[in-house]
Amino acid sequence: MDTAQKALMRFIRNFGLHQPDRTPCGQPLPVSEAHAMVEIAGAGRIRQVELARRLRLEKSTVSRLTANLVGRGWVDREAAAGDGRGVLLVLTDAGAAAAARLADARRDRLTALLDRIPGEQRSAVVRALQTLAEAADGPS
Amino acid sequence: MDTAQKALMRFIRNFGLHQPDRTPCGQPLPVSEAHAMVEIAGAGRIRQVELARRLRLEKSTVSRLTANLVGRGWVDREAAAGDGRGVLLVLTDAGAAAAARLADARRDRLTALLDRIPGEQRSAVVRALQTLAEAADGPS
DNA sequence: ACCATCTGGTTGTACCGTCGAACCATGCAG
DNA sequence: CTGCATGGTTCGACGGTACAACCAGATGGT
Numbered sequence: 001m002d003t004a005q006k007a008l009m010r011f012i013r014n015f016g017l018h019q020p021d022r023t024p025c026g027q028p029l030p031v032s033e034a035h036a037m038v039e040i041a042g043a044g045r046i047r048q049v050e051l052a053r054r055l056r057l058e059k060s061t062v063s064r065l066t067a068n069l070v071g072r073g074w075v076d077r078e079a080a081a082g083d084g085r086g087v088l089l090v091l092t093d094a095g096a097a098a099a100a101r102l103a104d105a106r107r108d109r110l111t112a113l114l115d116r117i118p119g120e121q122r123s124a125v126v127r128a129l130q131t132l133a134e135a136a137d138g139p140s
Numbered sequence: 141m142d143t144a145q146k147a148l149m150r151f152i153r154n155f156g157l158h159q160p161d162r163t164p165c166g167q168p169l170p171v172s173e174a175h176a177m178v179e180i181a182g183a184g185r186i187r188q189v190e191l192a193r194r195l196r197l198e199k200s201t202v203s204r205l206t207a208n209l210v211g212r213g214w215v216d217r218e219a220a221a222g223d224g225r226g227v228l229l230v231l232t233d234a235g236a237a238a239a240a241r242l243a244d245a246r247r248d249r250l251t252a253l254l255d256r257i258p259g260e261q262r263s264a265v266v267r268a269l270q271t272l273a274e275a276a277d278g279p280s
Numbered sequence: 281a282c283c284a285t286c287t288g289g290t291t292g293t294a295c296c297g298t299c300g301a302a303c304c305a306t307g308c309a310g
Numbered sequence: 311c312t313g314c315a316t317g318g319t320t321c322g323a324c325g326g327t328a329c330a331a332c333c334a335g336a337t338g339g340t
Contacts, residue, residue: 005243005250007269009175013196014276017157018172019298030325032158035149049288056153061327063290085288085335103145110145116275121268128261128268129147135256136154159327170296189317201298203319225306225317286337291330298325307316 015113032057034102036065040075040089041099047080048087074098155253172197173212174242176205180215180229181239187220188227214238 012018032055039054040046052062066089069075074095080086091099114122152158172195179194180186192202206229209215214235220226231239254262 002247004254004266004269005246007266007273008250009178010273011269011276012157013175013194014273016196017152018175018196032326035153035158038149047288052288054153056156056158057326058328059289060291060329063288065326067290080288083288083336087289106145107142110148113272113275114144117271121271124264125268125271126144126147128265129144129151129272131257131261131265132253132269133147133150133154135253136151172297187317192317197297198299199318200300200320203317205297207319220317223307223317227318282340284337284339286335288335289333291332293330294328296325296327299323301321303320304318305316306318307314309314310312 029102030068032061032065033068034106036062036069037074037091037095037099037102040069040091041096041103044090046089048089051089069095072098169242170208172201172205173208174246176202176209177214177231177235177239177242180209180231181236181243184230186229188229191229209235212238 035055036051039051043050048062048066049059051066052059055062057065066075066077066087069089070077072095074092076090076092078088078090080088114125117125175195176191179191183190188202188206189199191206192199195202197205206215206217206227209229210217212235214232216230216232218228218230220228254265257265
């Protein structure tokens with residue numbers, strides 16, 4: 001459908017998905033780091049390679065990403081038990097607090113968006129988003 | 141809603157909106173240029189400043205973007221009639237052909253995505269996308 | 281035990297994409 | 311004509327990603 005095409009592009013631009021650093025939170029946080037924080041917070045303890053898989057990023061990218069988060073004092077690297085190569089990522093206390101703040105900011109932003117949608121359509125839109133995410137889950 | 145949050149993030153990652161150069165078309169085209177091509181093709185003849193407004197980008201960004209497109213031989217710059225400052229962007233013949241090819245590739249990709257959605261939900265999802273784009277249209 | 285291979289990470293290089301600031305030229309209002 | 315606003319360009323900086331080269335630890339076959 002052609003209208004879907006335009007709608008998606010319009011959403012991307014309007015919502016600012018194009019703009020690298022427009023993460024609305026206390027500190028202007030790079031988007032990729034925000035995504036990583038969500039994943040680490042959700043997993044509690046996660047292998048770097050697994051994080052790369054979930055974010056669909058190269059291991060080199062994730063390595064650098066992780067270095068940034070460690071630099072912020074939000075993440076600790078631990079040696080993976082039973083595998084001398086692996087690195088386990090864990091949130092520090094500061095990291096957990098930051099993750100909570102980020103979740104708040106993100107929720108605010110999304111709430112603001114959804115508030116502009118008539119109530120009777122809102123749940124349909126949320127469901128559609130889930131469907132879309134699901135559909136995009138498989139191979140490319 | 142928290143589920144909407146996760147769905148959106150999942151969609152962003154799964155669909156590869158994070159990855160700068162994953163434009164599926166004949167030539168590996170930078171995403172921003174693809175967006176610009178759509179807009180120019182749609183308008184036929186557009187002021188650079190207006191393009192910036194529609195893409196929600198800085199004029200400096202659009203200036204470079206335009207230079208790239210001109211470099212590809214896809215766009216001509218014309219002087220705006222009645223305003224010595226303005227620049228009018230117009231597609232060349234090659235540019236129009238490229239725009240058509242891009243539209244095809246984009247449609248293919250989106251079709252592939254929508255094909256993974258059960259038929260009875262598909263139209264709802266498309267409508268929801270439009271609603272979302274609409275909602276994200278206003279001030280941030 | 282040993283070597284080849286695989287796997288997880290790191291570092292180097294390159295590129296895209298964006299912004300803000302400084303700057304220039306043109307238009308416009310008083 | 312002076313001062314301000316507007317459209318564009320150029321400069322420098324940085325985020326974000328990929329690929330390739332490399333290293334270290336794991337694994338499996340002989």
